[in-house]
Amino acid sequence: MSTVNDKRWGELNAQLLVAMKAGDFAAMGSLYGELARIMRKERKDARHLIEESMRCSLQLMKAAGIVWARVLTSRDELVCPSCKALEGVEFKVADSIERPPIPMLCTANIPKVGNPWCRCTIVARRELLI
Numbered sequence: 001m002s003t004v005n006d007k008r009w010g011e012l013n014a015q016l017l018v019a020m021k022a023g024d025f026a027a028m029g030s031l032y033g034e035l036a037r038i039m040r041k042e043r044k045d046a047r048h049l050i051e052e053s054m055r056c057s058l059q060l061m062k063a064a065g066i067v068w069a070r071v072l073t074s075r076d077e078l079v080c081p082s083c084k085a086l087e088g089v090e091f092k093v094a095d096s097i098e099r100p101p102i103p104m105l106c107t108a109n110i111p112k113v114g115n116p117w118c119r120c121t122i123v124a125r126r127e128l129l130i
């Protein structure tokens, strides 16, 4: 039986294909994020989609000339020890696209919220945002 999520999943993948053909990393990142949300709602591991979304963010940073980025955790009780150790750690954007530190190094497993990832993210080095 087809569900609402199945229909939406198909629509998002069609949009993703268009974005990929256009090299539109902003749209791709957003679509991967939405696909991940569907999987998390279904209590499934969405880490691979979150990785793709992070790669898109890093590609956008690289295209914008941002050389350094850092890890920003959600700073709550759900942050795993691996991500906590990465808080504020800076890394080169271009060197991290293949293996984004978040969520690649995340060791969280939070089944009660349907999330195998502790919601950390990657941001441009602070002084570049001022």
Ligand SMILES: [Zn+2]
Residues within 6 Å of the ligand: 079, 080, 081, 082, 083, 084, 105, 106, 107, 108, 117, 118, 119, 120
């Ligand atoms: Zn983590």
